[in-house]
Amino acid sequence: MDWLQVVVLALVQGVSEFLPVSSSAHLILVPVLTEWQDQGLAFDVALHLGSLLAVVVYFRAELWQMMTSCVSALKGQRVDRDARLAGWVIIATLPVCTVGFLMRDVVSEYMRSPLIIGVSLIVFGLWLGYADWQKRGVRSEYQLTLTDTLWIGGAQALALIPGTSRSGVTMTAALMLGMSREGAARFSFLLSIPVIVLAGGLEAIELIGQPNPVDGPAMLVGTLLSGLSAYACIHFFLALIKRLGMQPFVLYRVLFGAWLLWFFHG
Incomplete structure (x- = not known):
């Protein structure tokens, strides 16, 4: 890979991973639109590592x-709201793990x-736009119930369809259940941690034993750029939705999707 490809892919991954716009869609389309060669599994792992570090550092407390x-x-001590939230994160991750294991090849x-x-x-x-427009919830991630968690976890499994957006569909489900914008976003970001760990772990296992050489400098730069851009994205996204909500991202998705349909099937 040349350095332009490294920078573009790292920034695309970092910016789109936590926005409700589908990072997988953008990463799939970059080589299609640019005719670049596939970046390889090792570089994918590096990009996901950067995103993982960003969300872990941001939510470290x-x-x-x-x-x-x-x-x-x-x-044996009392189960407080933080322990309960950790349990909800684990439970909400189970559906996407199960469906992903069964449907990965498909x-x-x-x-x-x-x-x-x-x-x-x-x-x-459009579903995200409807949920954001119709619902004005006030509940935070600490006020979730088991039923809420199962619905959000089930919605997360839909993100295996490219273009859905894991963060987008989980935020949509959370908004429909009466969560606030910030609460929906924060829970979605926490859910990304086990998903990225598991997905990156599977890719790393596949990488073991492959004879292809690894471009160390490119992987390091990709990890750093992906992590820095993802951290900035989380920070500014949480500030933006307080004022503007999800509608700018809805408009972007609709325009981008319509352009894709016109460009490839028009």
């Missing part, structure tokens, strides 16, 4: 409190076309 509360609960072989991506961007974008 919350994650530490969740971890210490879980340890206290295991010792998704990778048959569902990565620009047509599917374009339709998914539009349909799930």
Whole structure:
């Protein structure tokens, strides 16, 4: 890979991973639109590592409190709101793990076309817009119930369809259940941690034993750029939705999806 490709892919991954616009759609389409060669599995792992580091660092205080509360609960102490939130994150991750394991080959072989991506961007974008427009909830991530968690976890499994957006569909479900914009976004970001760990872990396992050489400098730069851009994205997104809501992202999804359908099937 040349350095332009490294920078573009890292920024695309970092910016789109946590926005409700589908990072997978953008990463699939970059080589299609640029005719670049596939970046390879090792570089994908590096990009996901950058995104993971960003969300862990951003929510470090919350994650530490969740971890210490879980340890206290295991010792027989009271289950507080942080331990309960950690449990909700785990439970909401189970559906996407199960469906992803069963449908991984189907998704990778048959569902990565620009047509599917374009339709998914539009349909799930409009659903996000409806949820944000109709619902004005006030509940935070600490006020979730088991039923809420199962609904959000089930919605997250839909993100295996390219163009859906994992963050977008989980925020949509959370908004429909009466959560605030900030609460929906923060829970979605916390949910990204086990998903990225599991997805990156599977890619890393596949990488073991492959004879292809690894471009160390490119992977390092990709990890750093992906992480820095993802951290900035989380910060500014949480500030933006307080004032403007989800509608700018809905408009972007609809326009982008319509362009894809016109460009590839017009």
